[in-house]
Amino acid sequence: SQQGEEDPQALSIQEGENATMNCSYKTSINNLQWYRQNSGRGLVHLILIRSNEREKHSGRLRVTLDTSKKSSSLLITASRAADTASYFCASNQGGKLIFGQGTELSVKP
Amino acid sequence: DVKVTQSSRYLVKRTGEKVFLECVQDMDHENMFWYRQDPGLGLRLIYFSYDVKMKEKGDIPEGYSVSREKKERFSLILESASTNQTSMYLCASRSTAGTGFEKEQYFGPGTRLTVT
Numbered sequence: 599s600q601q602g603e604e605d606p607q608a609l610s611i612q613e614g615e616n617a618t619m620n621c622s623y624k625t626s627i628n629n630l631q632w633y634r635q636n637s638g639r640g641l642v643h644l645i646l647i648r649s650n651e652r653e654k655h656s657g658r659l660r661v662t663l664d665t666s667k668k669s670s671s672l673l674i675t676a677s678r679a680a681d682t683a684s685y686f687c688a689s690n691q692g693g694k695l696i697f698g699q700g701t702e703l704s705v706k707p
Numbered sequence: 708d709v710k711v712t713q714s715s716r717y718l719v720k721r722t723g724e725k726v727f728l729e730c731v732q733d734m735d736h737e738n739m740f741w742y743r744q745d746p747g748l749g750l751r752l753i754y755f756s757y758d759v760k761m762k763e764k765g766d767i768p769e770g771y772s773v774s775r776e777k778k779e780r781f782s783l784i785l786e787s788a789s790t791n792q793t794s795m796y797l798c799a800s801r802s803t804a805g806t807g808f809e810k811e812q813y814f815g816p817g818t819r820l821t822v823t
Contacts, residue, residue, distance in 0.1 A: 629809055633814075638819070639816055639817065640711070640815050640817050641750075641797065641799075641812075643811040643813070646811055688750075693738075694752060694755070694765075695812060697742075697750040697751075700749055
């Protein structure tokens, strides 16, 4: 399977805590993207990190990329109940996105 | 804001029926995609289209076909629906301006299809 893997599959934290999700992929990439999906809805793009970048920030989001290990992580700082959703990484391989299976994040108020 | 719309949020069809799922985007994007999403399997690419009249098979094209006669519209067709095609179907579009195929995709809200 070409699909990437995400870890953990599910994560439950309290509001204000940080949430870290990890992603691994299998082949060389142009970039890696993270998406969010609220229950039963479409995906929304969060952040994109290019293959020559190691770290990127956007608001409360921090993404790292280690191409030697073929892995990425998404950190959400100071989480809020509204961050409750599924989060997917997607590796861009020659223009096609290969999605991980997702991490289901639950942030309790 | 980019808007990607899908013709139905929920759809129930019978085995053997021909099913049409429509997707429309309003941002003049060149690329369009159809995925299906199943629990534990994430999103899998069914078909994609780089531009009008063009189509390419994704990872799981069997049992599906597509049509792209106009730039803004990409249709997914289930020729003879089967119960194993019960799934959430997501359409997406992407601009190729500037950095080509490196940009993010914009997704529609999804169609939850049940085949009985």
